Amino acid sequence: MDIKDFICESIYQEKTQHLSQAVAEQFNISRQAAQRHIKQLVDAGVLIMTGSTKAAKYEFVKIVEKHKRFDLLPGITEDFPWRTFVRPLLDDMPENIISICQYGFTEMFNNAIDHSGGSNVLVSVERTDYSIELSVSDDGIGIFRKITDDFKLDDESHAILELSKGKLTSDPSRHSGEGIFFTSRMFDRYFIVSGKLYFYHTLEDADWLFERKSPSKGTTVVMNIRISSDRTMQAIFNEFATVDHPGFYKTVVPVHLAQFGDENMISRSQAKRVLARVEKFREVVLDFKGIKEIGQAFADEIFRVFSQANPQVHLLPINANEAVQWMIDRAKASSD
Numbered sequence: 001m002d003i004k005d006f007i008c009e010s011i012y013q014e015k016t017q018h019l020s021q022a023v024a025e026q027f028n029i030s031r032q033a034a035q036r037h038i039k040q041l042v043d044a045g046v047l048i049m050t051g052s053t054k055a056a057k058y059e060f061v062k063i064v065e066k067h068k069r070f071d072l073l074p075g076i077t078e079d080f081p082w083r084t085f086v087r088p089l090l091d092d093m094p095e096n097i098i099s100i101c102q103y104g105f106t107e108m109f110n111n112a113i114d115h116s117g118g119s120n121v122l123v124s125v126e127r128t129d130y131s132i133e134l135s136v137s138d139d140g141i142g143i144f145r146k147i148t149d150d151f152k153l154d155d156e157s158h159a160i161l162e163l164s165k166g167k168l169t170s171d172p173s174r175h176s177g178e179g180i181f182f183t184s185r186m187f188d189r190y191f192i193v194s195g196k197l198y199f200y201h202t203l204e205d206a207d208w209l210f211e212r213k214s215p216s217k218g219t220t221v222v223m224n225i226r227i228s229s230d231r232t233m234q235a236i237f238n239e240f241a242t243v244d245h246p247g248f249y250k251t252v253v254p255v256h257l258a259q260f261g262d263e264n265m266i267s268r269s270q271a272k273r274v275l276a277r278v279e280k281f282r283e284v285v286l287d288f289k290g291i292k293e294i295g296q297a298f299a300d301e302i303f304r305v306f307s308q309a310n311p312q313v314h315l316l317p318i319n320a321n322e323a324v325q326w327m328i329d330r331a332k333a334s335s336d
Contacts, residue, residue, distance in 0.1 A: 060128035067124045078109040096232045100186045107179035108136040108221045116140025137220040142194040161257040189224040250283040256290040266295025271302045289319035299331035
């Protein structure tokens with residue numbers, strides 16, 4: 001990665017504080033030299049600087065910023081806004097980026113048509129020299145509330161846990177429930193805002209959930225990807241489906257999404273929440289990132305009781321600390 005790429009990637013990752021110092025340390029150059037490289041990008045119209053020199057912040061210049069509202073009238077299809085509005089703004093994009101954008105956009109717009117109960121959708125396209133961002137925002141019931149109601153779940157945070165697993169649909173004759181799962185993994189950043197909850201997935205982090213102070217109406221989905229990304233739709237599909245296991249056979253479950261607040265994962269009921277519907281998959285990756293400890297009953301329910309009842313499902317724990325792994329190993333040993 002050269003100096004220009006490092007600067008752009010730092011800004012894309014929102015690491016803009018003390019940017020010249022970070023550049024200087026990374027490439028063993030003076031801060032003055034680093035600042036000159038940053039200024040070259042500003043002068044070229046790639047970046048814009050705000051604030052004073054000592055407290056400067058940088059962001060990418062938007063070369064495209066378009067918004068259009070579509071009414072959800074009878075007969076509207078997801079390919080109409082794609083063909084007439086979004087696709088013409090991507091003419092000079094690499095083919096793999098266009099394919100990913102088409103998949104993600106049409107899946108999210110179709111969800112708004114079929115599930116939001118809203119009257120219109122605001123579509124936005126924003127481009128810089130480094131990335132492209134698509135957003136789909138409806139004025140409907142809200143995706144987390146809709147899932148909670150349809151599946152009679154505990155609350156909207158439970159809805160996000162189920163959504164993150166994939167294969168969640170209230171209309172299996174028309175939907176596979178795969179759209180959000182795969183879209184979130186095709187883009188560098190993917191987030192949903194609905195009601196008081198904010199759910200996001202990035203390449204660097206597992207799925208995370210935050211609560212907002214003031215609720216928003218409807219659902220907003222934002223998808224962002226680097227223009228230089230070599231990721232392809234097929235590569236993402238291949239990661240979760242193989243010739244030996246056709247279809248959507250593998251999922252990743254962020255265990256921390258089953259938590260309420262700062263509670264510990266100790267009970268069988270919590271384990272059952274983690275395991276809900278995972279028997280639909282052949283391979284289940286249980287991501288324990290952020291989990292400090294688990295209880296004996298929690299581990300036993302997953303790694304002995306469930307495993308014995310569902311031998312066709314392979315459970316693969318990852319990111320477990322020493323204490324969590326010890327409890328997992330103990331539960332596995334007791335099933336032998």
